[in-house]
Amino acid sequence: MAITEINAKSVLSKHKRIDSWFVARYSMNFYRGCMHNCAYCDGRADGYYVKGEFGKDITIKTNAIEILDKELNPEKKRKPLTPSFILLGGGVSDSYQPVEKKYEISRRALELILKYNYPVQILTKSTLVERDMDLLIEINKKSKVIVNFSFSSANDEISSYFEPLVPLPSERLETISKFKSNGISCGVFLMPVIPFITDSEVEIENTIKKVKQAGADFIIFSGMTLKEGTQKDYFFNILNKSYPWLIENYKKIYTGSEWGQASATYYQNLTTVFNKAISKYKLPQRIPANLFNKILYENDLITVMLEQIDYIQKSKGEPSPYGFAAYSINQLKEPVSNIKNNLQQLKGVGKFIEKIILEILETGTSKYYEKIINS
């Protein structure tokens, strides 16, 4: 393994609009490349330009804390950060990969988050995040914490083949239970579901059941992308060693789309399987609003909630005007409450959506939203 230490100019990424998957406007990661080396990782895709050999070469922003201190300190900013979660994770690395044991940059970032009082979400596959339980409990008392774990399934055997350097799913589930017993919200990102291996009704139901038993607050799923070039070649090589009979099936669903997506028919079938299982266990398939409605600026809150309804309705094959309405709210240059008597002038906002928006403004949620998110 080769480690390259660099000085970064900036650490905090600001998104143009609220990200309704993580309810975040900001994200940060201190590493580039990932020692976890999962077989399907899209960090390996040619477009990401991760230096060196993915899985073996890691770049570390060693001055990250010094820079982040300036980026988070409200006294050093002309404009305060827009209220939202800051996401620690994502990108093409895991903030709690083994190198974090030595460098402790994610831990020191959490110390700053605590000092400056921001809500934080973490996305990781590693149980190392338990090391920072003390800080996360303190942040959670002052603002809000959600710890998210990604899984391709809850099957230890399959995981140890495709994710050999990551703690087993059973260990990740135990960590979820520990966070939950300390009052910290947890989510599961079931992504990627691996075609023909972790996407069966049995595997998906088994995963959702275990996630529910561990006490997670929600589970969000997504399929697997395989971009042409290094990512696809690497994955096919691993697949071929233990599942050679599946290669032809993969070639039928991954036909070289720009973003590496599988065919639409495959995704529709996967969504149907997931929706059937999740309705049995009654777990929200988006981050529920009670975990963020006291944090967000009102336009962001309404945008996210309408986008969540839109996602769920469309995933059930139902038509939805909610995406248009969310877009209109997101484009507003003034608070929604300033125009609450003229909401129907906005594109996509009819009488029913107007009622939902007014209810959200008044109570932080809406009966219709609660019905959809918990369906």
Ligand code: SF4
């Ligand atoms: S943990 Fe995430 S970033 Fe790291 S190799 Fe696995 S999929 Fe990629």
